[in-house]
């Protein structure tokens with residue numbers, strides 16, 4: 461594998477919320493590492509997924525969704541983080557939903573780098589029956605930005621993803637692989653642990669509440685073969701804390717037990733997990749607080 465013609469580089473996936481960025485990345489790397497949901501704005505953290513081949517390694521950077529309607533400090537930080545990401549990758553995948561070019565998409569287009577190859581990825585083509593309409597749509601998009609290439613895909617159905625990779629590959633610089641070939645994500649086990657807890661929050665609290673919550677590792681220790689992990693779930697209000705904990709602590713206990721079992725399976729070791737709820741008022745507007753979270 462260590463041949464001199466090896467190519468390896470960074471690829472950013474951008475687009476407005478809900479176009480299918482997480483779904484796309486999950487399929488490209490072949491394992492679920494970030495949560496997808498019908499609701500917008502589920503990927504608050506940047507996720508790096510890696511796809512390794514015989515002669516190339518693609519390191520994907522999934523960027524947080526743009527929130528165009530409810531601007532607050534959180535979203536300014538997210539937008540800046542997207543700009544920083546884009547100026548630092550070898551290729552950008554700009555994802556659109558077939559036949560939908562909205563104001564929010566145009567806001568993302570405005571942030572696309574002029575001096576990096578940007579490939580237009582038209583997703584959800586399974587929803588479009590008329591080929592001519594699709595061709596017209598692509599023309600319309602091409603008028604908005606000078607894309608290096610275009611590919612139509614269905615991320616959800618894994619359709620034409622190999623063709624997409626074929627178009628990205630030439631943009632990766634000649635370099636040895638930066639990661640071992642069995643590595644799916646360079647996000648640490650810490651990150652995966654928070655994703656597991658987030659997934660349980662969505663499962664047990666419904667679709668609404670988890671958007672007002674954030675999950676943070678407070679302690680991570682190795683004791684012999686075992687991990688000792690403390691995770692805080694930060695909520696805006698006391699009432700949300702109450703819902704999270706549930707009657708007699710039942711709900712939080714269930715979330716914590718299921719998360720522990722998933723972690724033990726994923727990390728292949730015993731896990732001592734403690735999950736608790738904390739109130740942090742207005743955390744979404746507190747930029748300094750976000751910085752502590754490594755989000756800016």
Ligand SMILES: Nc1nc2c(ncn2[C@@H]2O[C@H](COP(=O)(O)OP(=O)(O)OP(=O)(O)O)[C@@H](O)[C@H]2O)c(=O)[nH]1
Pocket residue numbers: 475476477478479480481482483484495496497498499500501502503524525526583584585586587613614615616617
């Ligand atoms: N029909 C169809 N639906 C898709 C396709 N790809 C993604 N979706 C759906 O679109 C919705 C949003 O997908 P996500 O991958 O969460 O979108 P995202 O762009 O990562 O969203 P944010 O994390 O909010 O930025 C989900 O319900 C997906 O199942 C596709 O190719 N076809």
